[in-house]
Amino acid sequence: MADAYVALADGRVFEARARAPGRTRGELVFTTAYTGYEESLTDPSYEEQVLTFSYPLIGNYGVREERFESDRVHPTAAVAREMTDDVAAWLEAEGVPAVDHLDTRELVTSVREEGAMACGIAAGPDATPEAAEEELAACKGMSDHVDIGKQVSTDESYTVEGGGEFDVALVDCGAKGSITSSLADRGADVHVLPYDATVDDVEAVDADVLFVSNGPGDPANFEAAQELVEAFAGELPLAGICLGQQIVARAFGGETEKMAFGHRGVNQPVRDLDSGKVVMTTQNHGYSVADPGSLDVTQVNVNDDTAEGLASDDESVITRQYHPEANPGPHDSLGFFDEVRDLAERTHSPVTAD
Numbered sequence: 001m002a003d004a005y006v007a008l009a010d011g012r013v014f015e016a017r018a019r020a021p022g023r024t025r026g027e028l029v030f031t032t033a034y035t036g037y038e039e040s041l042t043d044p045s046y047e048e049q050v051l052t053f054s055y056p057l058i059g060n061y062g063v064r065e066e067r068f069e070s071d072r073v074h075p076t077a078a079v080a081r082e083m084t085d086d087v088a089a090w091l092e093a094e095g096v097p098a099v100d101h102l103d104t105r106e107l108v109t110s111v112r113e114e115g116a117m118a119c120g121i122a123a124g125p126d127a128t129p130e131a132a133e134e135e136l137a138a139c140k141g142m143s144d145h146v147d148i149g150k151q152v153s154t155d156e157s158y159t160v161e162g163g164g165e166f167d168v169a170l171v172d173c174g175a176k177g178s179i180t181s182s183l184a185d186r187g188a189d190v191h192v193l194p195y196d197a198t199v200d201d202v203e204a205v206d207a208d209v210l211f212v213s214n215g216p217g218d219p220a221n222f223e224a225a226q227e228l229v230e231a232f233a234g235e236l237p238l239a240g241i242c243l244g245q246q247i248v249a250r251a252f253g254g255e256t257e258k259m260a261f262g263h264r265g266v267n268q269p270v271r272d273l274d275s276g277k278v279v280m281t282t283q284n285h286g287y288s289v290a291d292p293g294s295l296d297v298t299q300v301n302v303n304d305d306t307a308e309g310l311a312s313d314d315e316s317v318i319t320r321q322y323h324p325e326a327n328p329g330p331h332d333s334l335g336f337f338d339e340v341r342d343l344a345e346r347t348h349s350p351v352t353a354d
C-alpha cells in the first residue's frame with residue numbers, strides 16, 4: 001500500500017513512497033544533474049517548483065551546509081527514484097515533502113513530451129490520491145506567482161566584503177550564494193539589495209556595476225528590477241545571470257517566453273559566436289530570451305540555439321542565461337566573473353585619454 005501520491009496535470013496519479021511527509025503542489029520540472037543535490041535543493045530559482053531528479057540515487061554523499069546556496073530548501077517538494085535517509089531527514093526537518101520509489105524516468109519523459117506541468121503531492125500515513133489531486137487543482141502557473149521575488153529576496157540590504165577593489169550592486173531576485181562569493185573572491189564588495197531596490201538604493205552604494213541575479217518565476221513579474229536596469233542603462237555597466245539576463249533583455253526592449261520544459265542540468269553545451277569555443281554549462285531555467293531587443297546575442301545553446309549570452313556593442317552590458325558560478329557543475333565558464341570585474345574596473349578607474 002503506497003503512502004505517497006503524485007498527481008499530474010495529464011490526469012495520471014503515481015504511487016510512491018513517502019520520504020518526508022506533507023501535502024504540496026508546484027510546477028513539475030526535472031534536472032539531469034548527477035551531482036549537486038544540496039546546491040539544487042537550496043537554489044532559490046526552484047521556488048514554487050517540484051524538483052525531480054533524473055539521476056536515480058539522491059543523497060549518496062550526505063548533506064553539508066557548506067554546499068547550500070541559500071538558507072533554506074526552495075522547491076515545494078523533491079522527487080527521486082531512490083532517496084537516502086540523510087536527504088529524507090534533511091527535507092523532513094525543512095518541512096519539504098519528498099517521495100521516491102516511483103518511475104521518475106516516466107515522469108521525466110512525460111515532462112519532455114508534454115512540457116513542464118502542474119502537479120500535486122500527498123505524502124505520509126494519511127496520504128490519498130484524492131489529496132494529491134486536490135493539491136494539483138490548487139496549483140498556480142509559474143507566471144501567476146506575480147510577487148515571487150518577495151518570497152526569495154533579502155528584506156534588508158547587506159554587504160559581502162571582498163576587498164573593496166570595486167563595488168557591485170547586486171539585485172537579489174533569489175540569488176545563489178555562490179554568485180555573490182564568485183564576485184567577492186575577485187575583490188568586489190557586493191552590496192546585496194532587495195529585488196525591488198530603488199535608484200537611490202543603488203546610488204547609495206556608489207556601485208561600479210549593477211548586477212541582476214538569478215531567481216524563480218516569470219521575468220515579466222520583476223518590474224521593479226527591470227525599471228532599475230532601464231534607469232541605469234548607459235549610466236552604469238550592467239551584468240546579469242539567468243533571470244538577470246532575462247530582466248536586462250526586457251529592459252533593452254527584448255522579449256522573454258516560457259520554454260516547453262526548460263534547461264536544467266550540468267552538461268548544456270554553449271558556443272561563443274565570436275570565438276566558436278564551446279563550454280559545458282550548468283543551467284536551470286524555464287524561460288528564455290526570445291528577442292534580445294537592442295542587445296547582441298554573443299553565445300547560443302548548441303542543442304537548440306537558445307540565447308545564452310548577451311552584450312551591448314559598447315560592452316557595458318554582459319549577461320549569461322546559464323550559471324557560470326556552476327555549483328553544481330563544470331567550472332568552464334567561471335571567467336564570466338573576471339569579465340564583470342573588468343567591466344567594473346573600467347568604471348572604477350576609467351582610462352583617461354592622454
Ligand SMILES: NC(=O)CC[C@H](N)C(=O)O
Binds near residue numbers: 045214217243286288
Ligand atoms: N535560475 C534562474 O534564474 C531561472 C530564471 C527564470 N526563473 C527561468 O525559469 O527561466
